[in-house]
Amino acid sequence: MERVMSPYTDPASRAADGTFPLDQTDVHTLSNESLAGLLYSSPALYDLGQTTVVRLSKTLAMKGGGNVLPSEAAVMHVAAEAGIRTPRVHRSWQVDDDTKYFGTMGYIVMDYIDGQPLDSCWEGLSNERKLKVANQVVKMISKLQSVKLPRPGPIGGGPCRGQFFTHYTAGPFGDTSEMQEWFNHKLEIAKAWNKAPNDIPDFKFEEFVLTHQDVSPRNLILDADGQVWLVDWADAGAYPRAFETAAISSQSSFPDFNNMVVSRLPRYQQEEEQLHSIEYVLSVAPLA
Structure with a gap:
């Protein structure tokens, strides 16, 4: 997606x-x-x-x-x-x-921010510089996830955006239960269409942290001092930790960047599997 x-x-x-x-x-x-x-x-x-x-x-x-x-x-x-x-x-x-x-x-x-968009220079970086960039991104994500927020969605309210909310967005959700209900409905459809394992459990959200949802070389700028800057916060908000790693691991471009970042972050196997299980539904039946 x-x-x-x-x-x-x-x-x-x-x-x-x-x-x-x-x-x-x-x-x-x-x-x-x-x-x-x-x-x-x-x-x-x-x-x-x-x-x-x-x-x-x-x-x-x-x-x-x-x-x-x-x-x-x-x-x-x-x-x-x-x-x-x-x-x-x-x-x-x-x-x-x-x-x-x-x-x-x-x-x-x-x-x-004066610098090079990372998607334009990543392939030309040495392995050592790639690793330094990836480590900076990992630290950024860890800092983001240290910020806990009381309710899901964008800061200040509004529709939820990002690859797990369809091209048409979703919400706004009034509380955690509303967002869970939306995701579990998508999961039910995925199971009915044999796109998700029947034994995969329902979504259950317990903690929300600051999440970018679109960490990719196209949204990173490498400045002259070798520092990385994160831009394009359109999809960001308060979401479960798994949303960040699931979004990165779903990207097809720059697989070495994606692997270097997610391999250095905590993983949430069940939650990521749940999110990946509904991607087909979000793509072909976004309004269902």
Whole structure:
């Protein structure tokens, strides 16, 4: 179920000697409306579907689109407080827009992280450097999972996103029992279609931790000092620990990266098996 699409990137957005719209401007002096207009005129770091990331200045970037929800900026604040290397959020806001899937257009102004996207340089790294990167990612995930949260889902509420919630999302769930009921319904269908073992137990969620759900080289940036930064928190929220390792182990791209990371993390065999058992249902009958 891994998303395999190629975003557009303007080479000018990463030019070391480039000039950008807000190089000489204090972002705090601009209105939200003025900043929103720059989403369509600034060099694109990433542009795919309903999500665009542009370079505002040598130090700032902006993410905007119909898939940018309030929970993304909220979870980035929590992750930064937990000591995760992630872009610092300077401003975020929403604009009602009935043409978008979620009925809103969101914007996040954040630090621009100067470095190489890991998916573009991973294969060229030595085995020693790959191991150092993998160890940093493992430490990040361990820090995330040290943050325990009282209820499941995105920070501040909203629909749950990620590969285990279908392309259409799921929820919002009011409490643990609602989310369990949703997952167990999917498991029942998988068993009925002989896509899951009949003796696999029902989902039972007991603890929720800060979870990214999309840790992949495409969402990691390697800076000039060899430090790794984690970006794109759209799917993040409070979920069981197994969701992180199950998501990484499901990815088809960069298998050596995936193996190096998950082999250094605690594994949750039953929970991961449950999640993998419903992937077929999530793919072919997402609304069932």
